[in-house]
Amino acid sequence: MHDIRAIRENPAAFDAALARRGDAAMSSDILALDESRRAKIQAAETAQADQNRAAKAIGAAKAKGDDAEFERLRAEVAGKKAEVAALQTEAKELDAKLTDVLARIPNLPAEDVPAGADEDDNVEVSKWGAIPNFAFDPKEHFEIKGVAAAMDFETAAKISGARFVLLKGAVARIHRALAQFMVDTHVDENGLTEVNSPVLVRDEAMYGTDKLPKFGDDSYQTTNGWWLVPTSEVPLTYSVAGDTLDEAALPIRMTAHTLCFRSEAGSAGKDTSGMLRQHQFEKVEMVSVVHPTQSDDEQKRMLRCAEGLLEKLGIPYRTVVLCTGDMGFGARRTFDIEAWVPGQNTYREISSVSTTGDFQARRMNARFKPSDGGKPEYLHTLNGSGLAVGRCLIAVLENGQQEDGSVKLPEVLAPYLSGRLTLTAEGALV
Structure with a gap:
C-alpha cells in the first residue's frame, strides 16, 4: 500500500x-x-x-x-x-x-534496481560452482532411469489433473530429506525460528501480503472462503498484522515448510514437462520482520542463507537482481537464485528473495514502537524461498545423474537418508 x-x-x-x-x-x-x-x-x-x-x-x-x-x-x-x-x-x-x-498499484522499485522491461534485462551479480561436464547427454529429471518410475505424472493426472505429480519410494524420501535439511539448516545455522503455519488463510491475510485484490486468479479459494496459500510468506508475514511491536523485539526471523498452491494462471503451455511448474508444491520459506534501517542488510543476509543451501548441496547456481520490469507486484528489490539444471542446459529459478519495504506493513497496519519513545513506525517485511523443494529435487537429481541411470546424492543428505547416498538405476537407495 x-x-x-x-x-x-x-x-x-x-x-x-x-x-x-x-x-x-x-x-x-x-x-x-x-x-x-x-x-x-x-x-x-x-x-x-x-x-x-x-x-x-x-x-x-x-x-x-x-x-x-x-x-x-x-x-x-x-x-x-x-x-x-x-x-x-x-x-x-x-x-x-x-x-x-x-x-492495485505495485510497489515502487528501490533506486539501485536496474531498469529493464523483462527477464532479459536482469543483471547477474554472482555465480558459484563449476558446471558439471558429463561424458554423456544428461537427461531431464523425469527421464533418468532411477527416477522415472517413482515420478508418476499419469496417476497424479488421474487423481487431480495436469500439473500434479505422485512421488514414490526413494524419490519421495529424497524430496522429504531435502525439506528437512533446509529447515534444520535455517534453524541451527541461520538463526530462524521454525513455524508450523496454516495453509488456509482469510481474505485479510491475502490482502495484507499484497496477493489480493489484484491477483486472486493466481490462487485457489475454497467454497467457504478460505484461500490456499501460494507460499507460507502469507501466514508468516501476516502473523504481525495489527501489532505494534517493541523495537527490541526486532528482527523477527521465521521459516516454515509447507504445501503451496498456485493456479499458474497465464502460464498455459509453459514448462509442462516434468515437475518444474506444478499447481501443488512444497517450499521452505524465510520471512523477516525488521526495523526499516535493517531491511537492505537483511535482504543480503537472507540471500546468503538461500545460496548457502545450494553450496552445501554442491549445486552450481547464479544470482541475478531483477530489473524494474520483471519484479513482483509487492517487491521493492528482488534477487533470484537460479540453479543449474543439466537436462535443460540452463539455469532455472529456485529462490526469490525480496524486500517489500513498508508496502505490506501499511496494508496490514504492522508497526513498532521506537525505543527512544517516538511515534510508532511501519515495519519492513522481507520474504524469500529457502528453497523451493521440488525444484531443488530436480537440480539434485539432474546434477548427480550417472550414465547408467543412477544418481549420486549430496553428502549433506546422509543424516536424512540413513547414510545411503546412491539412487540406483532400479530406484533403490543404497
Whole structure:
C-alpha cells in the first residue's frame, strides 16, 4: 500500500518510479480522488458544526417562547443531520475507492534496481560452482532411469489433473530429506525460528501480503472462503498484522515448510514437462520482520542463507537482481537464485528473495514502537524461498545423474537418508 501523503508531497517522484516499472503516471488521478474525498470530509465537518450550532440554539428559542424560531431550528437540525449523513457516506465511498486504487498499484522499485522491461534485462551479480561436464547427454529429471518410475505424472493426472505429480519410494524420501535439511539448516545455522503455519488463510491475510485484490486468479479459494496459500510468506508475514511491536523485539526471523498452491494462471503451455511448474508444491520459506534501517542488510543476509543451501548441496547456481520490469507486484528489490539444471542446459529459478519495504506493513497496519519513545513506525517485511523443494529435487537429481541411470546424492543428505547416498538405476537407495 502506498502512503497518500508521500504522493501529495512529491507526485512527480511517484510517477517517475512507476515509469521505471513501465506503468503509466497515476498521481493526478489519485490526487483528484483524494481531493474529492477530503472535500466531502470537510463539508461533512462544516455541516456537523452547523447542526451542533442549531441544536444549541433550540433551547434558547424554546426558553424565549419563540415558537417560529424553535420550529425553524428543528427543521435546520434535521436537514443538517441528513446532509451530514449523506456527506459521510460519500466520503466513505470515495475513501474505499481511493484505498482500492492504491492497493492495485505495485510497489515502487528501490533506486539501485536496474531498469529493464523483462527477464532479459536482469543483471547477474554472482555465480558459484563449476558446471558439471558429463561424458554423456544428461537427461531431464523425469527421464533418468532411477527416477522415472517413482515420478508418476499419469496417476497424479488421474487423481487431480495436469500439473500434479505422485512421488514414490526413494524419490519421495529424497524430496522429504531435502525439506528437512533446509529447515534444520535455517534453524541451527541461520538463526530462524521454525513455524508450523496454516495453509488456509482469510481474505485479510491475502490482502495484507499484497496477493489480493489484484491477483486472486493466481490462487485457489475454497467454497467457504478460505484461500490456499501460494507460499507460507502469507501466514508468516501476516502473523504481525495489527501489532505494534517493541523495537527490541526486532528482527523477527521465521521459516516454515509447507504445501503451496498456485493456479499458474497465464502460464498455459509453459514448462509442462516434468515437475518444474506444478499447481501443488512444497517450499521452505524465510520471512523477516525488521526495523526499516535493517531491511537492505537483511535482504543480503537472507540471500546468503538461500545460496548457502545450494553450496552445501554442491549445486552450481547464479544470482541475478531483477530489473524494474520483471519484479513482483509487492517487491521493492528482488534477487533470484537460479540453479543449474543439466537436462535443460540452463539455469532455472529456485529462490526469490525480496524486500517489500513498508508496502505490506501499511496494508496490514504492522508497526513498532521506537525505543527512544517516538511515534510508532511501519515495519519492513522481507520474504524469500529457502528453497523451493521440488525444484531443488530436480537440480539434485539432474546434477548427480550417472550414465547408467543412477544418481549420486549430496553428502549433506546422509543424516536424512540413513547414510545411503546412491539412487540406483532400479530406484533403490543404497
